[in-house]
Amino acid sequence: MKHITNNIATSPFIFLGEKTLEIIKKLGRVVILFAKGLFFGFIPPFQFSKIIYQIYFIGAKSLLLICLIGSFTGMVLGLQGYYTLVKFGAEGMLGTAVALSIIRELGPVLTALMITGRAGSAIAAELGIMRNSEQIDALKTMNINPIRFLISPKIIASIISFPLLTAAFDVVGISGGFITGSLLLDIDTGTYFSSIQSNLAISDIAGGFIKSIVFAFLVAGICCYYGYYTHKTGGGFGAKGVSQSTTSAVVTSSVFIMAVDYVLTSFLL
């Protein structure tokens, strides 16, 4: 009887411990895969054409989406900011409010979330299908390092694309705020831009870019991991396994983006 009571008392802790260890192991595998991918990417011969293709796929093909999201985010911020600031007679600070919100926070975070949804899911699905159809094994039999061949270009392209897309989001977002603040409402154009110029520090811009680079590490590492190890992530085999790994890649990346954003913000403030 005592034995049974002990089991009931300890089983939640055993379950919690096992889950924690599992998560730590998974994180370790993500970090190792990412580190290998980054390392192999700098070993000659360099894979310029593959990296450029991935920049096109992850970066250029996401540009329109980023611009759309950026413009609407800026426009909404312009409207909301105006109606808040006007109550305090501080509508002249709208430019600063929009620019700081976008450059420090919304630009890197929303860009990373959008790329995760568009390119991260595609990366996980592509690698998952390659794993299931033995294409990754085929690379190994040809003495081609699959991490170098498949993952390195995606990681390097992500590190290049994320900050550039974040910059595009920032510019379009600030312009969106200008459209609602100055063109639709009553704020003077000069006031809007001069408040940005006088209140925006280089550290704000640097902080945004640091975030975007860290998010590139996270998204590329997590999405490549779920795709590359589709057969080990417990989602089953075939199409179901690929769908499971793609979903896990997007959900995990999104959660980590938000969690790491909080940690980074607390350090960068």
Place this chain on the structure above:
Amino acid sequence: MSKEIITFKNVVKSFGANLVLDKVSFSIFKGEITAIIGKSGIGKSVILKHIIGLLSPDSGEILFEGNSLSNISDKKKSLFKQKCSYMFQGNALFDSMTVFDNIALPLTETTKSPIFEIKKKVEDIMEKLDLKGIGNRYPAQLSGGMQKRVALARALITEPEILLFDEPTTGLDPIRKKEAHRMIFDYKDKFGFTGVVVSHEIPDIFEISQRIAMIDNKKIIFEGTPQEIVKNDHPVIIEFLSK
């Protein structure tokens, strides 16, 4: 007598609780074609995957020219892999690459050969395998038989010393099957490679093989020449050959 090139010594392999190979021991001889036969799902492909290094034995060892593959350095393993080619049962073609790029890949990624030389080699092998004119197509646009020949072309392009074929004729019509067997045999003569073929094509496979290894119930139950296996009175072999 040919020299042993690959030797399995008491190789044991399980997947979870499922024991697939139980102290499997047999040899593959240099310059010969060895056919591995047996019922479906019995572990024939697992043997091939051990040779190429996609799987590692739980215990026992695999020797290449007398040296254990599990104890050699990564550099030597890489050199060994360069000598091998593997043709997958499901072809494992890169579905987002054209036929030409699929066949050229082992050369573009692992050699420093100039592009024009690679192009010439690929075109030559495509002509030999009756694949001319489909270089720009994608694997999904080809029939099963054509995909098989593309996979064969990719396996042969590096002129390997050891060629591992996992059911190379599945999905081919009888004429193409004969052609594929003939081609394996001819290439073996031309390049002098060592071939290991997992096959169900009995008795056709006996015509091109110098040696047969039969696996049943997790163990190699026969190792010898095609002439010897047809005379063997083991009940499992008799039943298998008669069907």
